[in-house]
Amino acid sequence: MARRISRRTLLRGAGGVAIALPWLEIMGQPARAWAGGTTAQRFVTMYTPGGSVINDGSGNNRWRPSGTETDFTLSSILMPLEPMRHKLLIYDGLSLLSSNGHHNGGMQSWLSGWGQGSDGFGRGPSIDQVIAGLISADKPMRSLQVAVRWGTGRTHGLVHPLNSPNLEDAEGNNPIPPRLDPQAIFASLFSTLDPSTAPDALARVARKKSVLDYVDRGLNGLSSRLSGGDKQRVDQHLTKVRELEQALDEMPPISEVCYAPELIDTSDYNPDTGLNSNLAGDILDLDTDASIPKVGKFMMDMLVMALACDITGVASFQWTDTEAKHTFPWLDLPNHHHYYQHDGGFAPDQLEKIYTWYAGQHEYFLQQLDAIDLGGHSLLDETVVLFGSEVAQPSNHNQENMPFMLAGGGGGLRGGRFLRHADLADRSHNNLLLAILRLFGDERETFGNPEFCSAPFSDLT
Amino acid sequence: MPSLHTSVGNVGTHTAVVAVWLMSSCYVGLPQDGSGVDGNSGADGGSSTSADDTSPPEGCVAGRSSAPLRRLTRFEYNNVVRDLLGDDTSPGNSLPSEISGNGFGNDAETQTVSSLLVEQYATVSEGIAKRATESRDKLGALAACAAEIEAGTPTADEETCARELVTRLITRAFRRPVADAEVDELLSLRAAIRESSTFATSIATVIEAVLQSSDFLYRVEVGEVGEDGRRRPTGHEMATRLSLFLWGSIPDDDLLAAAEAGDLVAADGVRAQAERMLQDPRARVVARHFFDNLLPIGSLATLERDATRYPLYTPQIGRLMREETQTLLEREIFENGGTWPGVLTAEHTYMNAELAAYYGVTGVEGEAFQRVDVDTTQRLGMLTHAGVVAGTIHSNETNPVVRGAFLLEKIMCQPTPPPTPDVFDQVDPPNPDSAPTARERFSQHSEDPKCAGCHAVMDPIGFALENYDAVGRWRDHENDVLSNTKVTIPGLGDVSGPVELARKVAQDPRTHACFAVNWANFAYGRTLGADDACVRQDIEEAFAAADHDVAQLLIELTQTEDFLFLPEES
Structure with a gap:
C-alpha cells in the first residue's frame, strides 16, 4: 500500500508552488502492515431489504445452497456469486434472537445485536462503529454510510429505525444518516484528489479551517453553559466539527491503487426522491428508479476507492431502507419491493428475480475489491464484508434462517464455505457479530444484548 | 396483517411490557381519556405512547415548563436564509434528514449531530456565502458601503465597512443584540x-462562519428573571x-421593536x-408544513399504481389532491375562522x-381552485378527501388496516401496537385474489383471537372507508361485490x-385533544408524553375554550406556561 502522506504535502509537490501557509510540514504516516492471518483491516456491511425467499410457499428455500461445507451448490438466487464463491462464507441457520421482531426491530438488531430502545433505535452501538474505533479512528473519515434509494415510504426521508441501522459508539447512541447524493459523495471523497486544482484547493482548505476554528470556539463556549441532554448534543456537535477539522488535514495521495473512480452523469437520478415530501411532494421518480443499477454501481465503485485510498476503513452500503418502496423497471417489475413481499401478497417468483439481481450486484462489488492489488494480496483479502438483511422471510417477517453471508479474507476469514447452524442450540446472530469482532482483534465476551451471547462462533477462520 | 407494520406510523418498537398493555387496551376498545399521546411517538415505537394515567398530577405549578435546546430544522433553515440573505434556493434540503421523532422532525431531544450534518453545514454555507457575495x-x-468598495469607489475604509456589515448581519x-467582542472575533477572521x-x-x-455558528443554528x-421572580x-x-x-423564520422589524420595547414580557x-403574525402569509407556509407531515398527502404525486387498473390517476392528479386538502385547510383556518371539527x-x-373531473x-x-359543495352521501370533510384516503395506501389494493391505523394514530392519538413476533410468524397476509373485497380478505384478523383485540378497533374504521378505492375514487362495488x-x-x-x-370522529373529544x-409537539419541539399532563391539560382546555378554532389554538399555544416561561434554574 502506498505510504500515506498529508494532502498538503501532495498539493505542494503537485502544484510546485510555494504557498505561504504556516503548516506545510510533512505529515506522513506509515501504512499498517498486512500479513495473512493478522487482524482484518477493513469492514463493510451490505444491506438488502426483506430477507430472501427462505420459504417460497411450497416449503422450498430458494436462497440456501445445497451440499456440504466445502462441496456445495449455490441456489438459484445466489448463483450470480459463483465466480466469487472461493471468497464467500455463507452462514445459514442464524436467528435474530435479539430483535424484537418486525422490519424495524430487525433493522436495529442486525448490526447492533440489541432490541429497540425507547427511542426506537437499538440500545447499543452497531458493530461497524465499534470496528471503526478499532481500525479507522485516525483516518480522514471514521466511517462512510451510503444508500441508494432511501427514505422511501412512510419515513419520508426522516431518519428512522426503519432506515438507519448504523449507531454511533458513543453516549447517546445516535443513528447515522447515510449519504444519498452520488455527486456529493464523489465531491466529498475525491474532489481533492486532483492535483491540478491544488492552489485553489489549498486556499479553500485554509479558509475552511479558519471557519471551523471559529465554529469550534462558539460551540465550546455554549457547551460550558449547558448541562444534561442539551450539553450532550452540543458536545457531540463539537466532536464532529473537530473530526472535520482533522479530516481537512489528511487526504491520501493518488497512487496505482488509489484514484478517483470515473465520475458518471447522474442527472437522471434524484437522490431526494422519497425525501422532502413536506417541501415538494411532486417529485416524479420513474427516471430515478430506472437509474438505480447505474447509481448503485457508481456508489460501489466509490466505496471501493474510499477503502483503497484509506479515506476510511469502515463502510456501510444500503441498497434501500426496509420499506423498499421503489420499483425495478430494469427487471420488468412494476410494483415496489414491499408489494411483492406482502403488501400485494407474497410473490416468490418476483422476489427471486430481485434477490438474484442483488446477488449479482454483490458479486460485482466483491470483484472490485478483489481487483485492487495491495502487493501480493487483494484489498478483499484484508477486508471483512457482511451481507445481510433485517428479516429472513418477507411474507411473515420471520427472523430465523437469516440470509447472512461473509466475504473476504480479513483476520484469517476462510471463504469457499457453506456453514449451517440450523441444528445448533445456539443460533443467535450475536455470536456471529462477536466472531467478526475477533477478526479485528477485539476479544470482548458479549456484544449487543448479553442474553443472546453464548460464545463467539469459532468457525470463521 | 400485511401492511400495518410498514405503512402507517412506525409501529414496531415496543418493550414487552408496553406491548402487553397496549394489546390489552385494544380489547377494551379505545381508551376514553384521550391519553394516547400523539400517534407519531407511537409511530416511532417509543414506549412513551401509552400514558394510561393522564389525569393531571397535583401541582401543575409555575416553573415546571421544559425548554430543551432546539436547533433549526431544514424547513426553518431554508426560511431563515431566505429572510436573512435573500437566498431562495432551499439549500437546507441538502442537509441530512432529521430523525422523525414527534413526526415533524423537530423534537429537540432527537436532534443529534452526525458527521454528515457537520460536513453539509460547511458545504451548504459555503454555497450560500458565495451566492450572497457574488455581485456588487x-x-x-x-x-x-460594501457595494461601493466592490465598485472601487469606497466612501468608508474596508474595516469600518466590514464592522457595519458584520454587526448588522x-x-x-443571532436574533439578539450582539457584543463588540463577537463582532471583533469575526472581523479578525475576515482580516x-x-x-x-x-x-x-x-x-x-x-457569512460561512456565521451560518455554521452555534448562535445561528441553535x-x-x-x-x-422578571419582577415577579x-x-x-x-x-x-x-x-x-x-x-x-408561526413563520418558521427569524423575527421581522415589528417583532424586534416589540422585544426592545419590553412588550413581549406580558x-x-x-x-x-x-x-x-397569523395574518402574514408566512403563517400559511408553516401550517402547510405541519399538515404535510401530519397527513399522508406528501407523496400523492408518486403513488405506485397500475396504470391499467387506475387509468385516471396521474402524478398531476396526485398534486391536485394534495392541493385540495391544503386549500381547504388554509381557507378554513386563515380566512373562515374554521374549527377542527368543522374541517x-x-x-x-x-x-x-381537472380534479372535479376526477x-x-x-x-x-x-x-x-374554487369552492365546491360536496355530495354528502359520499364525502364529508377532510378525512374523506381522495388524497387522504389514497395516501395511506401503498399498493393497488386498499388496505383497511392501514387506513384504520392512520386515523387512530394521527387523528385520534390512539396507539396501535404491533403484533407480537409470534403472532407475525403465524399469520400470512391475505392474497389479493383470495376474496373479492378487502373486507372479506382482512376479516380474518377480527376472527383470529390472536389478532382480534386490536383489529376489532382498527379494521372497522378501515372497512367504513372501503367506498374509496386505492386512488381515492368512490366505489359502490369491489370486483362486482357491493362494498359493505x-x-x-x-x-x-x-x-x-x-x-x-x-x-363521529369529528365529534370525538379524543380527536380534539x-x-x-x-x-403542541410541533410548536414546542417536543414529544409530549406521560410526564406532560399539565401542558396537555393547558392546551386541551384552551382549545376547547376556543370552540376548537384552529387559528385560535395557534395563538393559545403562545399563552401557556411552556411558551411564556423557562424552567426555574436548579
Whole structure:
C-alpha cells in the first residue's frame, strides 16, 4: 500500500508552488502492515431489504445452497456469486434472537445485536462503529454510510429505525444518516484528489479551517453553559466539527491503487426522491428508479476507492431502507419491493428475480475489491464484508434462517464455505457479530444484548 | 396483517411490557381519556405512547415548563436564509434528514449531530456565502458601503465597512443584540482571510462562519428573571420563539421593536404579536408544513399504481389532491375562522376542473381552485378527501388496516401496537385474489383471537372507508361485490359508512385533544408524553375554550406556561 502522506504535502509537490501557509510540514504516516492471518483491516456491511425467499410457499428455500461445507451448490438466487464463491462464507441457520421482531426491530438488531430502545433505535452501538474505533479512528473519515434509494415510504426521508441501522459508539447512541447524493459523495471523497486544482484547493482548505476554528470556539463556549441532554448534543456537535477539522488535514495521495473512480452523469437520478415530501411532494421518480443499477454501481465503485485510498476503513452500503418502496423497471417489475413481499401478497417468483439481481450486484462489488492489488494480496483479502438483511422471510417477517453471508479474507476469514447452524442450540446472530469482532482483534465476551451471547462462533477462520 | 407494520406510523418498537398493555387496551376498545399521546411517538415505537394515567398530577405549578435546546430544522433553515440573505434556493434540503421523532422532525431531544450534518453545514454555507457575495448588488444588500468598495469607489475604509456589515448581519442571524467582542472575533477572521483573497471572499468567509455558528443554528435561551421572580425568555428570545413557531423564520422589524420595547414580557403582548403574525402569509407556509407531515398527502404525486387498473390517476392528479386538502385547510383556518371539527365535516371543498373531473363532479371550470359543495352521501370533510384516503395506501389494493391505523394514530392519538413476533410468524397476509373485497380478505384478523383485540378497533374504521378505492375514487362495488361499509367500532359505535365515520370522529373529544397535542409537539419541539399532563391539560382546555378554532389554538399555544416561561434554574 502506498505510504500515506498529508494532502498538503501532495498539493505542494503537485502544484510546485510555494504557498505561504504556516503548516506545510510533512505529515506522513506509515501504512499498517498486512500479513495473512493478522487482524482484518477493513469492514463493510451490505444491506438488502426483506430477507430472501427462505420459504417460497411450497416449503422450498430458494436462497440456501445445497451440499456440504466445502462441496456445495449455490441456489438459484445466489448463483450470480459463483465466480466469487472461493471468497464467500455463507452462514445459514442464524436467528435474530435479539430483535424484537418486525422490519424495524430487525433493522436495529442486525448490526447492533440489541432490541429497540425507547427511542426506537437499538440500545447499543452497531458493530461497524465499534470496528471503526478499532481500525479507522485516525483516518480522514471514521466511517462512510451510503444508500441508494432511501427514505422511501412512510419515513419520508426522516431518519428512522426503519432506515438507519448504523449507531454511533458513543453516549447517546445516535443513528447515522447515510449519504444519498452520488455527486456529493464523489465531491466529498475525491474532489481533492486532483492535483491540478491544488492552489485553489489549498486556499479553500485554509479558509475552511479558519471557519471551523471559529465554529469550534462558539460551540465550546455554549457547551460550558449547558448541562444534561442539551450539553450532550452540543458536545457531540463539537466532536464532529473537530473530526472535520482533522479530516481537512489528511487526504491520501493518488497512487496505482488509489484514484478517483470515473465520475458518471447522474442527472437522471434524484437522490431526494422519497425525501422532502413536506417541501415538494411532486417529485416524479420513474427516471430515478430506472437509474438505480447505474447509481448503485457508481456508489460501489466509490466505496471501493474510499477503502483503497484509506479515506476510511469502515463502510456501510444500503441498497434501500426496509420499506423498499421503489420499483425495478430494469427487471420488468412494476410494483415496489414491499408489494411483492406482502403488501400485494407474497410473490416468490418476483422476489427471486430481485434477490438474484442483488446477488449479482454483490458479486460485482466483491470483484472490485478483489481487483485492487495491495502487493501480493487483494484489498478483499484484508477486508471483512457482511451481507445481510433485517428479516429472513418477507411474507411473515420471520427472523430465523437469516440470509447472512461473509466475504473476504480479513483476520484469517476462510471463504469457499457453506456453514449451517440450523441444528445448533445456539443460533443467535450475536455470536456471529462477536466472531467478526475477533477478526479485528477485539476479544470482548458479549456484544449487543448479553442474553443472546453464548460464545463467539469459532468457525470463521 | 400485511401492511400495518410498514405503512402507517412506525409501529414496531415496543418493550414487552408496553406491548402487553397496549394489546390489552385494544380489547377494551379505545381508551376514553384521550391519553394516547400523539400517534407519531407511537409511530416511532417509543414506549412513551401509552400514558394510561393522564389525569393531571397535583401541582401543575409555575416553573415546571421544559425548554430543551432546539436547533433549526431544514424547513426553518431554508426560511431563515431566505429572510436573512435573500437566498431562495432551499439549500437546507441538502442537509441530512432529521430523525422523525414527534413526526415533524423537530423534537429537540432527537436532534443529534452526525458527521454528515457537520460536513453539509460547511458545504451548504459555503454555497450560500458565495451566492450572497457574488455581485456588487448582493454585497450592497448586506451593507451599502460594501457595494461601493466592490465598485472601487469606497466612501468608508474596508474595516469600518466590514464592522457595519458584520454587526448588522449577526444581529439578525443571532436574533439578539450582539457584543463588540463577537463582532471583533469575526472581523479578525475576515482580516486574516483578506490577506490572501478579495474583499468579497473575506465577507463570504464571515457569512460561512456565521451560518455554521452555534448562535445561528441553535435557539439559545439564556432567559431573565422578571419582577415577579419568574424566569422567562428575554424579549428577543420570545421574538424568536414566536417567529420560528408561526413563520418558521427569524423575527421581522415589528417583532424586534416589540422585544426592545419590553412588550413581549406580558402574555397579552405576546398574544398581540401572535395575532398579527397569523395574518402574514408566512403563517400559511408553516401550517402547510405541519399538515404535510401530519397527513399522508406528501407523496400523492408518486403513488405506485397500475396504470391499467387506475387509468385516471396521474402524478398531476396526485398534486391536485394534495392541493385540495391544503386549500381547504388554509381557507378554513386563515380566512373562515374554521374549527377542527368543522374541517373534518366540511360540506364543501376546493377543486379545479381537472380534479372535479376526477371526482366526477360537474360544473367546475378552469385551472383555479374554487369552492365546491360536496355530495354528502359520499364525502364529508377532510378525512374523506381522495388524497387522504389514497395516501395511506401503498399498493393497488386498499388496505383497511392501514387506513384504520392512520386515523387512530394521527387523528385520534390512539396507539396501535404491533403484533407480537409470534403472532407475525403465524399469520400470512391475505392474497389479493383470495376474496373479492378487502373486507372479506382482512376479516380474518377480527376472527383470529390472536389478532382480534386490536383489529376489532382498527379494521372497522378501515372497512367504513372501503367506498374509496386505492386512488381515492368512490366505489359502490369491489370486483362486482357491493362494498359493505356498515360497521360497529368500539368507542365510536355503529357507523353506516364513511360519511357517518367522519362525523363521529369529528365529534370525538379524543380527536380534539389529539389535534391540540400534535400542534403542541410541533410548536414546542417536543414529544409530549406521560410526564406532560399539565401542558396537555393547558392546551386541551384552551382549545376547547376556543370552540376548537384552529387559528385560535395557534395563538393559545403562545399563552401557556411552556411558551411564556423557562424552567426555574436548579
